[in-house]
Amino acid sequence: MAVVCKASKKEEYTPVKIKQEETVCPAQACGGVLVRLGEVKPLLTIARRVGGVDFRRKAACCREGDVGVGRVEEGTMTHFPALALPQIVSRLLALSFLSGVGHYDFDDSHKLLPQYDFIVVGSGSAGSAVAARLAEVPEWRVLLLESGGPPPPEARVPGFNSILMQSEYDWNHRTVPQKYGLRNYKDNACPFPMGRVVGGSSVINWMMYVRGNRRDYDQWNDLGNPGWDYNTVLKYFKKAEDYRGTRNVGTEYHGRGGPLVVDDKRWRTPLSRGFLKAGLELGYNIVDPNGPEQIGFSAADLTVRNGERGSVVESYLRPALAYSNLHIVSNAHVTQILMDDHKRAVGVRYEHRGKVRTALTKREVVLSAGAVGSPQLLMVSGIGPAEHLRQHGIPVVLDLPGVGHNLQDHPSIFGLTWLTKRGSSNNLNRWLNPRNIKNYFKTREGPLSVPMALEGNAWSLAEEGDPHWPDLQFLFMASTPALDGGVYFNDIIGFRRDFFKQYYGSILGHEGYNIGPMLTRPKSRGTVRLRSRNPHDRPLIDPNFLSHPDDINTFVRGIKFVLAIGNTTAMRHEFGSRFHDQVLPGCEKELYGSDDYWACYTRHMAQTTFHPSSTCKMAPSSDPYGVVDHRLRVRGASGLRVVDASIMPVIVSGNLNAPSIMIGERAADLIKEDWNIPIEPLG
Ligand SMILES: Cc1cc2nc3c(=O)[nH]c(=O)nc-3n(C[C@H](O)[C@H](O)[C@H](O)COP(=O)(O)OP(=O)(O)OC[C@H]3O[C@@H](n4cnc5c(N)ncnc54)[C@H](O)[C@@H]3O)c2cc1C
Structure with a gap:
């Protein structure tokens, strides 16, 4: 005890x-x-x-x-x-200047009820959305338990986007050593950030709003998950959205009046213009990636509201504080889902301020602990692959081999770097210049009003299958990994220090940019497994990056595409763009520039884009690895659903925050329907 x-x-x-x-x-x-x-x-x-x-x-x-x-x-x-x-x-700055920001500790522990209608575990992107929507039913009592504390003030400043990684607001997970990749990273492993804070990963993420491709959702539906096709999920993306951008305004693709503000990236570096021009030069259109088709180049859309981060705390939880039937308890770490003899979830056990407590439900437990937390909690509660549970001495409640199986993430390469003229990119002077800081805190404008470095995205035509279903996304960052001389960002990325010095030593502090090819539809599959039966022990996260050989080939194609972007007239003439063509340490034996060289580059450099998913996949009963059905009910159990990125049968072709919120929105309607509550018709 x-x-x-x-x-x-x-x-x-x-x-x-x-x-x-x-x-x-x-x-x-x-x-x-x-x-x-x-x-x-x-x-x-x-x-x-x-x-x-x-x-x-x-x-x-x-x-x-x-x-x-x-x-x-x-x-x-x-x-x-x-x-x-x-x-x-960053904290001192935020504390000094964000005086108008009301701190709220999200601690209703003093008014807990003996029983709730719903207990939601995890207040991240999906959990906050589902909890707030369930609390719209006045007769329901909803409890939201979150392991982390309230968000700090600096989380509201978009330009401090990387500050919360590897802080106390991050679970600070790491992958297990990777067999096929991460060769220039310490121990062949990399940091695997996920938010441990009220608001979850939406509080530490980089705020890009991307829904994925319509074909991703049609595929979910076709795999035997009715009601998850693009036309249906589009209604939930729109329900969540308050679109304040300038693309496809007033069309069927964007919603107004929803809780989540989505806006254009208002402050941009000069290089951003070059990136879009480069796309045109390569024959691509400038697109709204959340519009009819995704292929093309685009400046980033952001979940930023009037120059401040628009996490689910701002969009769902603060407005829901008006509901007296929603109780939120931060710093409440759930250690077990309580199941009765009929395999019905009746509550959860959690730890709060050093005390072990129990919360009971008469309807359902909704597990929204994320793609690592949800499978971990299921397994420590006896729901998972029986053999694995027995190995750790956990009594088996339900043998579900799919729990923790099928881990998917988007691997990407942070490292392909170009140098440019001074003043073109994000530099430390822009970011930390006292004038800009003062201006931001006064007007919420300027470089701090947008996430640091992130400028745009592109999706190239796929070479195999449907060309409009991209297998590559390109993340355009108007800075180099050596921007700060290796003082800070290298630790966030996780490169080995000796490697960093060798490869980037000659360009420390230089201006430039980085284009990261990211696999949108990787074929490698990994696992989340228990280290022990102790719910406090970190799980073993193995994304198994690059285990499928096709992933390497797709990366090689992606690298050639980014080299073409860097080589456009638009990038070379106006910005003097020059590729950092130093031979990559570890790949000296390959012929520089050959496919084998870029494959070697990939094995040394590709890492997570912080998008774990699919570890409790939604699937029909014919799939032995399914964990939840199309109404997100855990197979073989009652009163238990999973609602977060872990239910994605296949990861989508874009970043995961918007899709996770959509999952929370859709789940709320599924739950209401199942309990005979009329749901609002969606246009
Ligand atoms: C650094 C970073 C940058 C990113 N950038 C972007 C981006 O720009 N755009 C984008 O679309 N996506 C981005 N993502 C990804 C996106 O934010 C996540 O995929 C999404 O938020 C996942 O939502 P979720 O609800 O599945 O999980 P989360 O939001 O991670 O929520 C899970 C919650 O459950 C809580 N929890 C876990 N275990 C327990 C427990 N035992 N008891 C109680 N609570 C528990 C966690 O603390 C957390 O609050 C980024 C992610 C990270 C980490």
Whole structure:
């Protein structure tokens, strides 16, 4: 049993310089070692993060109020001060200037009811949408439990988009070492960020609004999931949307008046113009990727509302605070779904402020803990592949081999870099210039009003099958990975330091850009598996990147396409674009520029684009690996649904925030229908 630690004497934390490449146990997460009062564990590492700085000590017991207690584990890598400094600065700035921002702690723990109609686990993109919509039914009582705390003020500043990665608002997961890729990354593994905060990943993401391709959803439907075809899901994308952009306004493709503001990228670097011109030069149109067809070049659409991040906290949860029937409890880590003898979900067990609590439901538990959290929670509760559960001594409630199976992510290459003239790209002066900072906090305009570096997207015609169903997306970033001299961004990306110095050492601080080919329809499949039966232990995340040989070939095609973009007159003449053509460390033996060289480049450089999905896939009963049916009910159970990115049978051809919100919106209507509540007809 977990013990709430009480210190026998008052102890102070002292900041320690964490030597490079050391690992610490994550703040806010118990690393797996439970401490019993009075027990002596000299090697226990206690971590606490204050204002973005890690404080760490070794001790026999934790102190009252400690949030990060556990063994040193491989999960988190924190550098001091490289990561801590920008986090502190951004918080101080946000605290000093965002005076109009009302902090809300999302803690209704003082008014909990003995029983709820619905318990939603996880307040991320899908969980917040479904919880807020369920609470529209006045007679229903809804409880939303979230493991993380309330979002910090700096989360509202779009330009601080990378600041929350590897902070206490990130689960700080890492992949397991990859057999086929990540060769220039420490331990052949990479950080795998996911939001652990009220609002989930929508609070730490990069705010690009992309729905995917109409064919993705028609495929879901054709795989035996009725009601998930494009025409149906489009209604839910529109229901969620309050479109304030300039493309296809007033057409059947965009919604107005929904909770989620979607807008054009209002502030752009000069290079953004070059990127769009390059597309025209290559014979592509400038498109609205959320319009009739996706193929083409586009400036990014953003979930930014009047210059501030439009996460699901702003769009769904704050407005829902008006409902007295929705209770939200932050810092409530769910450790088990409680199932009765008839395999019906009757509640959940969770930990809050050091106490183990139980919440009961008379209708349903809705699991929205994300593509890693949902399969993990199912498995520790006895729902998953029986053999795997038995290995960890977990009594099997339901043998569902598909739980944690079928992990899909979009791998992409952050690394193909061009140098350009001064003033053309995002540089540190633009980002951190006091004038721009002051201007942002006054007007919500300028470089900080948009996510740092992200400028646009492109989708090229597919070579196989339907040409309008792209297998590649290109992320255009108007900065290089060496923009900050390797002080900060390298740790966020996760390259090995020796590699970084060797490859980027000659271009530290230079202006330029980066185009990342991203596989929209990868063929590799991975897994999420348990490390142990302890719900606090990090799961083993294996995306199994590049295990399918076709993924390498698609990347090679993608790299050639981005080289063509960089080589257009538009990029070369106006911006002096020049490819950083240094031979990639690790690929010296290949003929530079050959297909084998680019395949080698891919194996060394491709990594996550932070889009895990499909680990509890929706499928008809004929599919042995299905976890939920088309109404998102867990197969073989009752009173239990999964509602988040994990239900995607196949990952979609775009970023996952908008699709996850759509899933939450659609799920709410499915639930209402199943409980005979009339639903609003959608146009
Ligand atoms: C750094 C980053 C950048 C990204 N950029 C973009 C982008 O620009 N555009 C885009 O479209 N997508 C982007 N994404 C992806 C997108 O944000 C996610 O795919 C989407 O938010 C997933 O939604 P979800 O509801 O499935 O899960 P999440 O939003 O991750 O929500 C899951 C929630 O469950 C909580 N939880 C988990 N376990 C438990 C538990 N045991 N008890 C209680 N609570 C629990 C988590 O803390 C979290 O709040 C990005 C993601 C990241 C991490």
